[in-house]
Amino acid sequence: MGKTLFDKLWDSHVVKHVEDGPDVLYIDKHFIHEVTSPQAFAGLEKRGLKLFRPQQIVATADHNVPTIDQHLPIRDALSRQQVERLTENCEKHGVNLYGLNHPYQGIVHVIGPELGLTLPGMTIVCGDSHTSTHGAFGSIAFGIGTSEVEQVFATQCILQPKPKSMRITINGQLPSNATAKDVILFIISKISTSGGNGYFVEYAGDVFRNMSMEERMTVCNMSIEMGARGGFIAPDETTFNYIKGREFAPKGEVFAQSVAKWKQLKTEDGATFDKEHTFAASDIQPMITYGTNPAMGIQINRSIPTVAELQDASEEKSFLKSLAYMDFKPGQSLINHPVNYVFIGSCTNARIEDLRAAAKVVKGKRKAENINAFIVPGSKQVEKQAIEEGLDKIFKEAGFELRQPGCSACLGMNEDKIPAGEYCVSTSNRNFEGRQGPGARTMLASPITAALTALNGKIVDVTKEIA
């Protein structure tokens, strides 16, 4: 019987199996940021331990950084302290840091791939649930807690029970107006926020094969939103072409040898998964969320379900609680619903292709009066590229603000927040209560849908606007 790619990768990284317990899993690459690392450094020092393999760690500051005037000291004292602590810790322990104002700074899951640090076949962890993004390269990448960050600091290993495997296959041709974000919102709406609990997902089929690397990252990024530990796509020519020539990617002869190895990274014929889901590409249309978890999504021109239409009657209470928070009614259509905020950013959708897609929609047009629209590039390199391509001018003429890189309004931690009661169409990955600031009402969608919302000042039927 054939082996799944997941099994191959996992098994080849197991140092030891603990009897009746988890595996000791070797970690190739460890990304860290300012929020989930300070307690791990402190814990390590308290135990009198050193970093085991500092050269396998890469750090950046993203969650707590402002997205305007980054050259000035951070105003919020606690945020500043956290970012400074990261710098101190990295200096003291010899960790490579792409901190604020470094040309490589950015959201941790954006910079790893663009610098060629994320490679096929690796095990990758970060104290951040969206580490699943790196799965786009055919690697086992998943988020961990701070105690686990400390484990990796101390031993380059982590104790993990092996997850079960799931395959999600989508074949066929996507409608031309459906993007990668719509694909993943569609999948989560079908599988639910807990449907992937305990699993690692392999995405397979035409739809993912035909995607660019950036689109694959958007999909893998949100694997965690269905409860899965992570999700990946087997590497192929698209992957190798993306990696080629990147700053830290293998070069020359070593690159050729790596590619030969990476080509082996496939699920073998006849391999069985613990669970399989199959969907048809033609069923996927532009999506938007109406509730307070990412599974509460609908095709944008359909209505919010009624109580009777819920898949599971026990969900009624949380469904109604969620709608009360959003101030929506069961059965309501979202078309023409007014919106005052649009956020295009986050590790889900702040790469150059996302910015290009948004720019294409707004070019030569002007945002609606009521709209506050901000675009936050995922990294310094994305920002630079956007300016080189003149996207900044397009955004400016359309009345959008192009900010500096960071997590920004994806989570209400830094200065960028959505005010209480306001609706925000956001390209980020979480619409939880208060995620974008206390009382903020988030609706998740693609960069195209977000840009169209900004032009109209309300939700519009994207399927009619974009053929």
Add this chain to the structure above:
Amino acid sequence: MEKFIKLTSSVVPLPIENIDTDQIIPARFLKATSRDGFGENLFRDWRYRSESTPNPEFVLNNDKISGQILVAGKNFGCGSSREHAAWAIHDYGFKVVVSSYFADIFKNNALNNGVLPVQVSETFLNEIFNQKEGAASISVDLENQKITLENTGKSETFEINTYKKYCLINGFDDIDYLVNLKDEIAEFETKR
């Protein structure tokens, strides 16, 4: 890490599903660089109406209800990997969280901080929620992996990984274990 062997306590019920870690501890309270003090902001946005007025309807503000066992609806701890959620629960004084399903990362984080996640059946969970306000008392016996609702005498066994159980009962943590494997890990590195 503190040891955990057995606990009997009244419960704090929170019959809400899909409680994500952004609710357990909102992002704006993650700026600390130590592990202490997060209990103050546990469930902050449900606990307070504005930044400082407590919401009298929220269970943590109900004088008649207290205890070291938090009982919550299905899929507890989904969302962000922030261990601050487990720290907040621990710091507030909870030793056990009962639910019919836990998100994976939260489960690991809780266990790494001496908080025991106990997964029970949907029926058992509802039975706890159906007890009179402030009346439910539960005992959790880790040795025998048994949870009992004292009021009715109903009990269930729960699953826990043998290794994790050993760690909790003895107050050991994963790092102690891994650090002892350093030679093996170094050898693994040279072989690949």
